Amino acid sequence: MKIYHNLSEFTKLDNAIVTIGTFDGVHFGHQKIIKQLVEKAKTDGGESVILTFFPHPRMIIDPENQDLKMINTINEKAEILKSLGVDHLIITPFTRDFSNQLPDDYIKNTLVNNIGTKHIIIGYDHRFGKDRSGNLADLKTAGLHFGFTVEEIMEQDIHDVAVSSTKIRQALLAGDVSLAADYLGYPFSIFGRVIKGDKIGRTIGFPTANIFVEETYKLIPGDGIYAVTVEMNSDLTVTDSKTTSENPTVNLKPLTFKGMAYIGQRPTINGMTRNIEVNIFDFNREIYGQDIKMNFLKFLRHDVKFTGLEALTVQLQKDKEATLNYFASLEK
Template sequence: MKIYHQLSDFKKLDNAVVTIGTFDGVHFGHQKIINRLCELAKTTGGESVILTFFPHPRMIIDPENQDLKMINTIHEKAEILAKLGVDHLIITPFTRDFSNLEPANYIKDILIDTIGTKQLIVGYDHRFGKDRKGGMDELIKQAEVFKYAIEEIAEQDINDVAVSSTKIRAALLDGDVSLAATYLGYDFSISGPVIKGDKIGRTIGFPTANIFVEETYKLIPGDGIYAVTIEMNEGGKAEGSKVEDANHIPSNLLPSTFKGMAYIGQRPTINGMTRNIEVNIFDFDREIYGQTIKMNFLKFLRHDVKFTGLEALTVQLHQDKEATLAYFSQR
């Protein structure tokens, strides 16, 4: 999959099969649209194109609202779309000017003149253009002018999946990573460099790697202990790293996988003041400060608790490790 960070970088195609959306999470509902996109491109000899936006439109339209968190970073989304077989991904910077495009201009200037759209696939509730005035009526009207075919994925086809990005965010904030994975079709993950902590974990036999998530808009699951897998490689990159051509990932970016248990919370037992993301990697003793790792959340084990001291915490961590190993043995 080829990735473009500006519309101006894209070379107009002769037969572009296009869909548009933010696709946060790229969940099963999104996948219905994307699978149809790729199928139609293949059967008509065209090339599949996804036009998506970053930052998320709501971040621009309502910048004071800091509550919206994304299931995927833009790089995570790109890798998922590549695995689904998409040919081209255009990541359009969403700006005030872009949001003020009249629907007719949006279709002519972007879909037709820039991308070369011959077939367009959209969900039943797709809206676009200034004040979200554009919809299926406008698309059908302009299709007669610009001679493109349009296909709408029916509400029933999408809703039968019974999933939405909102439901997934709620599940993750509750710590229910298993439910989120059911909706997504893959395990939720976070990626980031390993930073130095206060090394209390190693004094009680549970050394942890502290992960710094650089993208402030990335959703972090609810506080607690989780069974996880960790991906990393000798070069310090992870599978979630930025790759411009997501069909051709260099071999030195292919990660090794380890098992572990992760902690998210403020460490109340030691009166912590900041929210930490830490992982105890099983059977692992390398120094990996500065390296980027990817952590896949598989199962929620327990909520965060304040213990009477480090001794009580250590006892619980041994129980947590046993529970994690038991989970992996049953997979």
């Protein structure tokens, strides 16, 4: 999949099959639409194109409202779309000037002149242009003039997409990562850099990697303890030695570890900031400055203030046992 961070980077296609949206989460509902897009491109001998926007339009239109958090960062979204077989992803910077285009100008300049749209798959309630005044009927009328066809995504499918996005966010905020995974079709994850903490975990036998998530718009699950897997690259990457003379390329595979993650303000030590930490099992290397990915698999318990570090240590041992039992159950 080719990725473009501006329409000016994109070279107009002869037969672009297009859909438009934010696709936050790229969940089952989105995947249904994207599968439809990819199959249509193959059938018509065209190329599939997703036009998405960053930042999210609501962040620009209503900048005072900081409540909206994204299930995916833009890079996470791109990786998932790539795995679904999309040919081109255009990430258009969403600005007030962009939002103030007249609907006819948006269709002519963006969809026709820049992309080369021949077929567009779009929701019945899609709005675009200044004051969101453009609609499906405008697209169909323009299609007759510019020579592209419009395929409408049915109301129920759009409703399912909207409901799923809302339910995923609600589930994650409540800590229900299992339900979120059911809607997403994959485990929710956090990608961040390991930074130095105060090393209290080391003193009680549970050293943790403190995770810094750069993207402030990324949704963080509710406070508590979670069973997770941790993926690492960099100098911890291992090499697949199964190569042949016909396939001499060496494949690099990230290492994956089991662990338990903590999200919260560490009330037992009167913490003042919300932390994201992970205790990685069977691991004792320094990884400060490395980027890691945490996949959230199961919620174990809510955050609790204990009487002291001794009581906290006893509970952490129980948490580790619960986490190991969870992973053991997956292997049966």
